[in-house]
Amino acid sequence: MDITINQIMEDASTRWNCSVSEAKMRLKSSLWDVNMESELAITRTSNSAKQQQQQDMKDEEEEEKDNAWGNLTTSVELALPDNKWIEDGYECPICLLRQCVFRGIQLSCQHIICRSCLSDYLKNSILSSGxxxxxxxxxxxxxxxxxxxxxxxxxxxxFAKxxxxxxSVEVVS
Incomplete structure (x- = not known):
C-alpha cells in the first residue's frame, strides 16, 4: 500500500496530537537542524559589511531551501507497508540505529538513510572527492x-563546492 506525504502528515498529527501543519513543521525543522551550526557561525561575524552579505546569502539559501523542500517532499515520497512501520521506525543501513521514520530521507532508489548519516556522507563526498x-x-x-x-x-x-x-564537469564536457 502506497502512502502519500499528506497521509504521513495526517498520521503524524494524530499520533503527536497536533495539527497537520504543526506535524509538517516538526518534520521540516528536523531537516533544518543540520544547518544550525553554520548559521550560528555566520551570525557571529564581526565585520558588518561581511555580516550583511552573509545575511543576504543566508536569506537566499533559506528561500532556496524552502523551494528545495517542496521538491524534496514530492520527489522523496515514502511508500510505507503499514502504519506500524511509522511507530516502529526503521534501521539506518549506515549507523545501524533504529530511527523514527520522520528522521530519515528516502532516496529515489527507495533506500532510507537517517539525515545525520546522509548529511555526513554528502559533505565528505563533496569535499574529499570533487x-x-x-x-x-x-x-x-x-x-x-x-x-x-x-x-x-x-x-x-x-553546496557551493x-x-x-x-x-567544472559541464565545462569539460
Missing part, C-alpha cells in the same frame, strides 16, 4: 542522489 556524481551510500547501490536532497542536507559552503564540481 566528484559531482554522488550515489546512494547503501551497499552496492549506484543510484544518484538528487540535487534537491544535497541542497537541503548540506550547508551553504558545501558541489555546484562548482558540477560546473
Amino acid at each position: 566528484n559531482p556524481f554522488i550515489t546512494c551510500p547503501a551497499f552496492k547501490c549506484n543510484a544518484p542522489i538528487e540535487e534537491c536532497v544535497i541542497h537541503v542536507l548540506t550547508d551553504l559552503s558545501t 558541489y555546484r562548482q564540481n558540477v560546473k
Whole structure:
C-alpha cells in the first residue's frame, strides 16, 4: 500500500496530537537542524559589511531551501507497508540505529538513510572527492542522489563546492 506525504502528515498529527501543519513543521525543522551550526557561525561575524552579505546569502539559501523542500517532499515520497512501520521506525543501513521514520530521507532508489548519516556522507563526498556524481551510500547501490536532497542536507559552503564540481564537469564536457 502506497502512502502519500499528506497521509504521513495526517498520521503524524494524530499520533503527536497536533495539527497537520504543526506535524509538517516538526518534520521540516528536523531537516533544518543540520544547518544550525553554520548559521550560528555566520551570525557571529564581526565585520558588518561581511555580516550583511552573509545575511543576504543566508536569506537566499533559506528561500532556496524552502523551494528545495517542496521538491524534496514530492520527489522523496515514502511508500510505507503499514502504519506500524511509522511507530516502529526503521534501521539506518549506515549507523545501524533504529530511527523514527520522520528522521530519515528516502532516496529515489527507495533506500532510507537517517539525515545525520546522509548529511555526513554528502559533505565528505563533496569535499574529499570533487566528484559531482554522488550515489546512494547503501551497499552496492549506484543510484544518484538528487540535487534537491544535497541542497537541503548540506550547508551553504558545501553546496557551493558541489555546484562548482558540477560546473567544472559541464565545462569539460
